[in-house]
Amino acid sequence: MDKEQLKKEQPVVYRTLSNALKQDRLAHAVLLTGPKGAPKTKTALLLAQSLVCEHTDEDGFACQTCSACQRIQKEEAIDFRWIHGDQVRIKKKEILELQEFFESTSVERANRRIYFLEQFDHATPDAANSLLKFLEEPAPGIFAILSADEKSNVLPTIQSRCQWIPFRPASSKRLETQFLEWTDPESASMLAHHGYTIEKAQAALADDDFEFIHREAKDYVMHCEQMPKILYMQRNVFVPKGNRMTKEKILWFLDWVLFYFQKGERKISLQKQVAIREILIESADQIQRPVELALFLDKIYNQIRKVVIS
Template identity: 40%
Template sequence: MSFQSIQDQDRVKRILQNSLRTDKVSHAYIFTGPSGTGRRQMALTFAQALYCQVLPDDACGECLDCRKVEHGNHPDLHWVKPDGASIKIEQIRELQKQFSYKAGSSGLKMYVLEDADKMTVQAANSLLKFLEEPTSRVVAILITDNGNALLPTIKSRAQWIPFTPMSRERMAAILNQEGHPAVLIQPAVRLAAGPDAARELIVGNGFAEIRNLVIQLTKESMSRLPTAMLTAQQKLGKSELSEHLTLFMDMLILWLKDMVQLNLGNRDHLVYMDQADWMAGLALSYDMKHWVHCLEQAIELQKRLRFHANPQLVLEKMLMQLKGV
């Protein structure tokens, strides 16, 4: 693994490689940006480059230290993930204990916190002291979806490294080249921030099935609403309803955006491009206000799901909204 093997994020690579070349590596970085933008891979590559015995500003991937980092057994690199829902103070204390021991031949110790915004207040305060008073040469990387959720005092002591989503066009080109179905690429690149995350969606459990279910339920809800309700119960089994319903609502929102475009007579850049003929006829059978209202309702119901609204009621309400009941 090397910086050159990472797709996109050229600005981030320039910043990190320049710090290696000029020997001006910061003692702490905040890798912030949406999931799927390659933050974890960048942290791993940066760690390899820091310990690499061959290259001054990249990872050769072949030397002993590079291989130890890649396989997760480098003695001076510590990776911390949430224990359950949060990173706890005990985890930070254990990290501090590990850092009280002498580093290896490089003289550098490094730690990476995944989901750093999930630290408890006590853990964050303990980490702050650690950032202020490192006992040796230390590099820290805090990975987070939302850097603004970190304590201001932590943010002020770390270099901010923003990760930006890859363009849909570039993601689609990469996934097309890999041979994934076009009908799955289009929704995936709109729901993911990078090709790795989009690929995971496409090959993941249920993505194609959920797309087909959106098509089936939207068709049925317009002509046979009771059948649509029954289909929803059968296909989205009650025990797994909440898990699959979030993805279903994401895909439904994309379908509704297509319906708005088709109502306007626009067939460019549709997500459900293979369904455009029957969707166009349906789109024109209602006025624009109906589709905009359905879209607003879907976004609102998606928010409610995050706050543990009843999944069955959410789904039934959405299907009735589509019909205009």
């Protein structure tokens, strides 16, 4: 984690951790929470490094370059365990193994021992209960770092045993700057202003259909009142039972259409623009329920067409 970046983007997190580290008053368990895209995992590693580094800076944070810091980064430190929870749920077995590992290592060693449980809000209930027992009897020198998207999905009894460090959501301006490193300005702007998180934006940009749908949506906006254009959409873009006929990709389409209408790409009255916006926002809501996707899209094409030719 770039310390300067953390200081700039999450000043409260930075200050809270800095004070705790400098005064050697970090709780034996810390819970980092915040939306996807907030640098919780990177901060957890920085925190683990700061607990073992012997070359900490004036704010109490690790140097990130010494061998102790490097070993944590590479997960090679014997006194550091990182249970990855980003792909699979953390299970009871892993908590028990962790417990066993820490109990087997000598308590007389002066070394601090740290474990990081990533995305603990997705851990199984059995895992959470096992951890609770572990947290109830904190052994000296052992530090727990937990991360979660949602604080409310962590057992209240675990919450109450942790120092809570909340991350604030990234602003759309900051997200746009980040997205610009990966894509063109138009896509960066659309993704940032339509509520895409870093993960969702990365997934969209990695999919060739995203750019395809982008181009088609732009052209659709220019000709949306023409029946041949609607026919073209049905036959070439969102084909019934085709690969692109998924909720996720239809949402990309709705977002792009909204983006171009709001940008004023199509010269229509403000009143019509507002009506189309309502159709698109309501559709994005409806698609969350079980709907027949091809019929659902046909309805949108027709509603937008009616507004434009009215």
